[in-house]
Amino acid sequence: MKFNPLLILGLFISTSLFQSCQAQVEKSEEQVIEPKFNGEKLDKSTKEWRAELTADEFHVLREQGTERAFTGEYWDNHEVGTYSCRACGLPLFPSSTKFESGTGWPSFYAALDENNVGLKNDNSYGMNRSEVVCNRCESHLGHVFEDGPQPTGLRYCMNSISLKFEADE
Numbered sequence: 001m002k003f004n005p006l007l008i009l010g011l012f013i014s015t016s017l018f019q020s021c022q023a024q025v026e027k028s029e030e031q032v033i034e035p036k037f038n039g040e041k042l043d044k045s046t047k048e049w050r051a052e053l054t055a056d057e058f059h060v061l062r063e064q065g066t067e068r069a070f071t072g073e074y075w076d077n078h079e080v081g082t083y084s085c086r087a088c089g090l091p092l093f094p095s096s097t098k099f100e101s102g103t104g105w106p107s108f109y110a111a112l113d114e115n116n117v118g119l120k121n122d123n124s125y126g127m128n129r130s131e132v133v134c135n136r137c138e139s140h141l142g143h144v145f146e147d148g149p150q151p152t153g154l155r156y157c158m159n160s161i162s163l164k165f166e167a168d169e
């Protein structure tokens with residue numbers, strides 16, 4: 001059997017291409033959100049999000065902005081119902097885990113389904129925080145801290161503008 005140098009070159013190139021793709025996958029997996037989402041991810045372009053969201057919603061949901069404390073729609077909401085992602089509608093927090101944190105942002109000690117909220121490392125502003133995102137569309141919701149009430153000890157500190165509340169019938 002005669003070796004074809006072009007074939008060998010081709011094999012070499014495709015192997016290294018494959019390896020560089022793998023390296024990229026590994027790199028992006030470092031920012032992967034925990035836990036893994038069970039359903040299908042929603043992937044929209046920045047242009048699509050801009051068209052669908054108001055400027056303020058876009059800033060918080062897609063640019064990790066933060067609304068000013070005590071200015072949002074829900075920090076003082078005591079109605080019974082469900083808070084969903086304002087960008088994609090995924091149910092995120094039940095009103096039953098909402099508590100008075102005194103921070104001026106709607107705060108919860110547990111999610112409706114922990115697979116629906118993703119956690120990412122956030123080292124911005126010289127702080128080491130856990131960013132909370134919608135696990136379906138990866139929109140920014142807020143941060144989670146470990147100074148919440150029992151039974152979880154967690155405080156999901158959310159932006160009202162990232163959520164959409166629907167009262168129970």
Ligand SMILES: [Zn+2]
Nearest residue numbers: 085088134137
């Ligand atoms: Zn979402």
